[in-house]
Amino acid sequence: MGRMTEIDTSVPHSARIWNYWLGGKDNYPADELAGDAYTAVFPGISTIARSSRAFLRRSIRYLVQEAGIRQFLDVGSGLPTVDNTHEVAQRLAPESKIVYVDNDPLVLAHARTLLTSTPEGATAYEDLSLFEPERILEAAARTLDPARPTALILSGILGHVADHDQARELVRRLLEGLPSGSHLSVNDGSRGTDPDYEQAQDTYNESGAVPYFLRPVDQIAAYFEGLELVDPGVVSVPLWRPDVPDPDPIGQHGGLARKP
Numbered sequence: 471m472g473r474m475t476e477i478d479t480s481v482p483h484s485a486r487i488w489n490y491w492l493g494g495k496d497n498y499p500a501d502e503l504a505g506d507a508y509t510a511v512f513p514g515i516s517t518i519a520r521s522s523r524a525f526l527r528r529s530i531r532y533l534v535q536e537a538g539i540r541q542f543l544d545v546g547s548g549l550p551t552v553d554n555t556h557e558v559a560q561r562l563a564p565e566s567k568i569v570y571v572d573n574d575p576l577v578l579a580h581a582r583t584l585l586t587s588t589p590e591g592a593t594a595y596e597d598l599s600l601f602e603p604e605r606i607l608e609a610a611a612r613t614l615d616p617a618r619p620t621a622l623i624l625s626g627i628l629g630h631v632a633d634h635d636q637a638r639e640l641v642r643r644l645l646e647g648l649p650s651g652s653h654l655s656v657n658d659g660s661r662g663t664d665p666d667y668e669q670a671q672d673t674y675n676e677s678g679a680v681p682y683f684l685r686p687v688d689q690i691a692a693y694f695e696g697l698e699l700v701d702p703g704v705v706s707v708p709l710w711r712p713d714v715p716d717p718d719p720i721g722q723h724g725g726l727a728r729k730p
């Protein structure tokens with residue numbers, strides 16, 4: 471799937487349903503309908519959406535504070551929500567630069583919200599598809615210094631690539647354009663945790679929306695091949711460097727790793 475050109479409000483769409491589950495307002499009746507049908511089968515999806523964003527927050531905090539990263543490439547950024555990547559990063563390091571990429575025209579319409587950078591830093595929005603990694607790297611280089619380490623963020627997007635080998639290849643091509651010391655943060659919906667989750671996702675995938683494929687954990691871990699995983703590795707996202715004691719695992723797995 472490449473770039474989309476029009477906002478079609480009659481078909482449920484990933485970015486808008488995700489926004490609905492996160493409690494946002496940037497969605498249409500078709501998205502609410504699809505979102506509610508999903509919740510009826512698997513109510514845990516709102517927790518998954520929120521836990522995924524919380525993982526993103528904690529991984530950005532690690533990247534800024536522990537890894538010294540000041541450049542971020544967030545592909546499949548989604549609609550603006552609470553704590554967008556630039557807000558979390560620039561709160562900790564105002565000079566941080568962020569490039570957002572998404573192929574949803576509605577995200578483009580809201581891009582202004584994503585472009586409210588600190589004066590010391592920079593933010594940019596690129597209307598491109600994950601399926602054109604070289605163009606993404608080329609566009610990112612207008613804002614980010616290609617010689618400096620960058621954090622590549624793929625949060626809830628690789629499941630949109632139907633073929634796992636192709637998803638791995640896209641990750642590889644994006645990382646190829648980033649220097650040593652760059653990082654990869656991935657989190658995605660996982661298979662093998664809850665049959666209701668899998669049933670809700672299968673039904674959703676037949677609804678006409680752009681499908682999203684839950685993956686076995688070892689396939690999510692495979693995105694990090696050749697990289698140095700940061701502790702605790704690829705885990706259910708609430709268990710990744712948690713802020714609270716004894717969180718419950720959910721069907722969303724992810725990790726963070728450094729390019730050697």
Ligand SMILES: C[S@@+](CC[C@H](N)C(=O)[O-])C[C@H]1O[C@@H](n2cnc3c(N)ncnc32)[C@H](O)[C@@H]1O
Pocket residue numbers: 471472484485488522523526545546547548549571572573574577598599600601624625626627630
């Ligand atoms: C489930 S949402 C995740 C949003 C955000 N990253 C987060 O973690 O909350 C998936 C996002 O990926 C975007 N997306 C799907 N396919 C894409 C593609 N081929 N290229 C770029 N973005 C894509 C959707 O528009 C949507 O914003």
